[in-house]
Amino acid sequence: MPDPTNSQPPTAGFWRAVSAIAWKDLAAELRNKEIVSALFIFSLLVILIFNFALELDKVARENVAAGVLWVTFVFSATLGLNRTFAAEKDRGSLDGLLLAPIHRSALYFGKLLSTFVFILIVEIIVIPVFSVLYNISLFSPPFLLVVLLGTLGYAMVGTLLAAMAIHTRAREVMLPILLFPVAVPVVMAAVRASAGILAGAEWGRFAGAFNLVVIYDTIMLAIAIMTFDYLIEE
Amino acid sequence: MQPSRSLRILTISAFLLVLLSLYMVFVYAPREVVMGAVQRVFYYHVAAGWIGALAFLVTLIVSILYLATNNIILDRIAVSSVEIGVVFTSMNIASGSIWARPIWNTWWTWDPRLTTATVMWLLYIAYLMLRQGLEDPERQRRFAAVYGILAFASVPLTFLAIRIWRTIHPVVIGSNDPGAEGQFDMTMRMRSAFFFSLFTFTVLYTTLLWHRVRLEGLACRVAIMKARLLHDR
Numbered sequence: 001m002p003d004p005t006n007s008q009p010p011t012a013g014f015w016r017a018v019s020a021i022a023w024k025d026l027a028a029e030l031r032n033k034e035i036v037s038a039l040f041i042f043s044l045l046v047i048l049i050f051n052f053a054l055e056l057d058k059v060a061r062e063n064v065a066a067g068v069l070w071v072t073f074v075f076s077a078t079l080g081l082n083r084t085f086a087a088e089k090d091r092g093s094l095d096g097l098l099l100a101p102i103h104r105s106a107l108y109f110g111k112l113l114s115t116f117v118f119i120l121i122v123e124i125i126v127i128p129v130f131s132v133l134y135n136i137s138l139f140s141p142p143f144l145l146v147v148l149l150g151t152l153g154y155a156m157v158g159t160l161l162a163a164m165a166i167h168t169r170a171r172e173v174m175l176p177i178l179l180f181p182v183a184v185p186v187v188m189a190a191v192r193a194s195a196g197i198l199a200g201a202e203w204g205r206f207a208g209a210f211n212l213v214v215i216y217d218t219i220m221l222a223i224a225i226m227t228f229d230y231l232i233e234e
Numbered sequence: 235m236q237p238s239r240s241l242r243i244l245t246i247s248a249f250l251l252v253l254l255s256l257y258m259v260f261v262y263a264p265r266e267v268v269m270g271a272v273q274r275v276f277y278y279h280v281a282a283g284w285i286g287a288l289a290f291l292v293t294l295i296v297s298i299l300y301l302a303t304n305n306i307i308l309d310r311i312a313v314s315s316v317e318i319g320v321v322f323t324s325m326n327i328a329s330g331s332i333w334a335r336p337i338w339n340t341w342w343t344w345d346p347r348l349t350t351a352t353v354m355w356l357l358y359i360a361y362l363m364l365r366q367g368l369e370d371p372e373r374q375r376r377f378a379a380v381y382g383i384l385a386f387a388s389v390p391l392t393f394l395a396i397r398i399w400r401t402i403h404p405v406v407i408g409s410n411d412p413g414a415e416g417q418f419d420m421t422m423r424m425r426s427a428f429f430f431s432l433f434t435f436t437v438l439y440t441t442l443l444w445h446r447v448r449l450e451g452l453a454c455r456v457a458i459m460k461a462r463l464l465h466d467r
Contacts, residue, residue: 168364177360181357184353192398209395212391215391223387231376231377231380
């Protein structure tokens with residue numbers, strides 16, 4: 001048995017710990033479907049509000065579709081991020097996780113994985129509904145790839161900051177305040193790339209935006225790995 | 235507890251430098267032909283922006299060092315530098331708006347530089363709010379250091395994101411490129427007023443930082459004395 005506190009993660013045990021943590025969250029969610037159903041209804045409401053707030057006719061709908069969709073994702077993902085950590089803290093199970101003899105960053109990746117899956121499930125349901133309501137076809141592989149990578153970047157920063165926000169007073173408000181300014185680049189680039197794909201523009205027109213999403217994901221992953229240990233050093 | 239001799243000398247010199255730079259900006263530098271008096275905003279506008287960037291860079295460096303060494307002084311420098319940086323960034327944004335109204339004919343455009351400055355300002359306001367929201371002082375220092383690193387990393391990415399946005403989108407109202415609208419060539423006197431302002435603001439930043447870090451230390455001493463007094467009773 002390798003030393004769990006060693007800074008070099010023993011790979012096999014490390015990924016087992018990651019999947020165990022993620023699976024714990026997913027199993028709990030499978031039983032009560034609390035988070036996913038709440039996020040889905042919330043997303044529908046956001047789409048509905050946008051539809052009336054923006055007075056959308058056919059042309060306007062096509063122009064703003066990417067922006068509305070991403071704002072919907074960002075809002076519901078923020079709610080989801082708040083939930084996953086709040087549930088751990090309120091039931092006192094975070095302390096239990098910290099006592100487990102696993103590498104600290106396994107906790108980060110486990111939480112990231114479960115949050116990412118929650119958000120993805122919601123997106124998978126929202127995208128067809130949005131297609132119908134806005135009368136626009138969203139099913140194209142490059143578009144789905146942008147959604148996947150953009151969501152990953154948002155979830156990576158979000159998981160890191162949710163672990164911080166959970167300890168603050170007024171934590172539900174604190175998470176978006178901390179997260180939105182940091183997430184500005186990935187959201188802007190993802191909207192840009194999605195809009196380009198949906199408008200049927202050639203690759204060169206949105207390649208920069210797509211690359212920026214990938215760069216953002218990489219940089220934030222590096223920062224998360226380097227700093228997460230300091231966030232849960234209790 | 236009196237401030238040290240070198241801090242007093244620095245404070246007085248900063249004060250004198252500010253007076254001198256005011257003279258340089260308003261009297262010594264010539265009036266710009268096209269824009270007129272409003273161009274004089276430029277000297278302090280750029281200097282304030284420079285101090286904002288410098289202050290946040292200092293925060294990044296001391297935050298990394300804090301995580302590595304756990305030295306409390308470094309955390310005091312980090313929070314002090316953010317506070318000063320936020321004030322100077324606000325000055326930078328406000329003075330820019332004042333200049334933009336007559337020159338660009340608008341208070342605001344979503345130009346890459348303007349937007350990046352605003353997002354940066356929001357990031358460091360969030361930094362200060364995060365600190366306020368945390369009660370345990372040790373955790374406050376650690377979390378703030380992590381956020382200080384994350385915030386600084388996202389600033390250049392924001393600039394890139396807006397650049398991409400803009401190069402695809404045509405500019406809607408007029409040209410909002412600062413190089414295109416409201417450009418001017420500096421004369422020798424303008425240049426010396428400009429560099430003098432930069433120098434003055436840097437000295438001012440150092441002075442304020444020193445005072446602020448010292449204040450943080452004094453507050454800590456007061457807290458310890460208070461705790462001891464309550465304990466003895």
